[in-house]
Amino acid sequence: MQNLSFKVQRYDPDKDSSPHMQEFTVPFTKGMSVLDGLLYIKENLDNTLAFRSSCRMGICGSCGMLINRFPMLACHTPVEELETDKIEVKSLPNYPIIKDLVPQLDLLFEKHQSVKPYMIREDSENLERPEAGLYQSVEELDSFMQFSYCIKCGMCMAACPTVATDSLFLGPQPLAQGYRYCADSRDEADKERFDIVDTPHGIWLCHMAGACSEACPKGLDPAFAIQLFKRMMASQSLGIRKRPKAAPEIQPPKEIKPMIEVPEFTVQ
Amino acid sequence: MKETRLKILQYVSGIALFVIAGGHMLYSHFSNSDITSWSSIADRAASNWWLVFYVLLLIFGLYHGLHGLRTIILEYFSISDSSVKVLDYIFVIAGLAILGYGTYIPVEAL
Amino acid sequence: MQAIDSKNRHLPNRLGIKGWVWAGRYTWERYLYTLHRLTGLGLLLFITIHLCINGARIGGESTWADVMDIFETPAFKVGEYLVIAAFIFHAINGGRLILQHLAYTLGKPKAPVYPYVDAMRQKRRFMWAVLFVIVVLAIYSLVLFVI
DSSP states (O other): OOEEEEEEEEOOTTTOSSOEEEEEEEEOOTTOBHHHHHHHIIIIIOTTOOOOOSSSSSSSOOOEEEETTEEEEGGGOBGGGGTSSEEEEEOOTTSOEEETTEEOOHHHHHHHHHTOOSOOOSOHHHHHSOSSEEOOOHHHHHHHHGGGOOOOOOHHHHHOHHHHHOTTOOOHHHHHHHHHHHHOTTOOOHHHHHHHHOSTTSGGGOOOOOHHHHHOTTOOOHHHHHHHHHHHHHHHHHTOOOOOOOOOEEOOOSSOOOSSOOOOOSOO | OHHHHHHHHHHHHHHHHHHHHHHHHHHHHHSSSOTTSHHHHHHHHHOHHHHHHHHHHHHHHHHHHHHHHHHHHHHHHTOOHHHHHHHHHHHHHHHHHHHHHHHHHHHHHO | OHHHHHHTOSBOOOOTTHHHHOOTTOOHHHHHHHHHHHHHHHHHHHHHHHHHHHGGGGGOHHHHHHHHHHTTSHHHHHHHHHHHHHHHHHHHHHHHHHHHHTTTTSOOOOOOOSSOOOHHHHTHHHHHHHHHHHHHHHHHHHHHHHO
């Protein structure tokens, strides 16, 4: 591969009425990512190209784009992985476009906030000024840890077929994060979240197409989280749910016994 | 938890339909021939068990199908939460009307 | 940000109903979702027609015979088989959906290890088994139907 052909979606709200594609030729260097290609275009070919990027290592979630008809993080996608020299980059679908490749992510953040993605305990005073830690076993942690890796990139919402038609649907990211907090043994507000999520445009419009889990760059598996959430809600509705007790406070140990014998200090 | 209850009924009616509609399909298509002959129909029309079977089939089938249609309409038209009540009433009335029609026919022939 | 929002210049970019069908480079399960929806709608349409047709028997034997004559043409026979196939698919895939929507047969949450494979794809064999049963039953019923 010598040169790559980048077909990039352009949309200027001041001039265009609809997006159009513009083609650039970018020289190939080994190990380059799609983001490197876009930066080359911006630096050398057309400096009006607008896109978001920040960490360039797949952890901030800024550079989500539709690359060769699949939502991917541009920094996280080596060009060689696409196995072609024709690369088509478009803005993430289902989000309004601000300019070129920049989506407006308000719908992700507003819906995420609506699901109360924070720890809520009955004793809110204690939560603000804790006197001791909360106990959580390894099994309890494992039951939700996978779903806490969300970087809020929004690509799951771009992949979801229900989000494609329904602007009121909560979406895979808020639902998965809602489950992450309901499954957390330290949290006590699961019934509140059930009411938020059990609406005509809530969790039951998820039909498990699994596209969100495929698009997720962090292996979070939001589809799995949502199905586990459904099981929680169905068992609650039928009255057969065994709700575990909320994590108790645990005082730190007063005396710490060393696991190995500490030798006497020889130097004062 | 209204939506959850509706969805659980959807699952239950799905499983019930698996048996009842499955049985109906097997009997209609893969048993003895001439299922549409008038004498065969008259035999079934006279029997109470067949009436119960068909009415159950209709109830479960209507609930499952109309709930599915409601889901598709909610998704495609993004019905706001306040208008969902109206939609639900339309579905309930339509469902009861079709159920009434479907029950009247065999009962009248009985 | 406020000024842009109030002028509402952001271009809406929803996929719309194409997003139900366009499955780009996604997996089998996404196609199965679309097919489940199509077969469901098809069966619902069939039920309404079926009810109306069967209601014709209230008109007596001759009305019934006239109505039944319409259904002897080959096009309707094909349609009849399509209904059977749609029912088989919808029922068995529906069974799979009931199990997986309640997170059975999906295993337990565990830490993601690169390359990431989601729970549904890890249990891909279950989906293949379901598809196999559907195809076998569809072919079997086709054979019985034609004979």
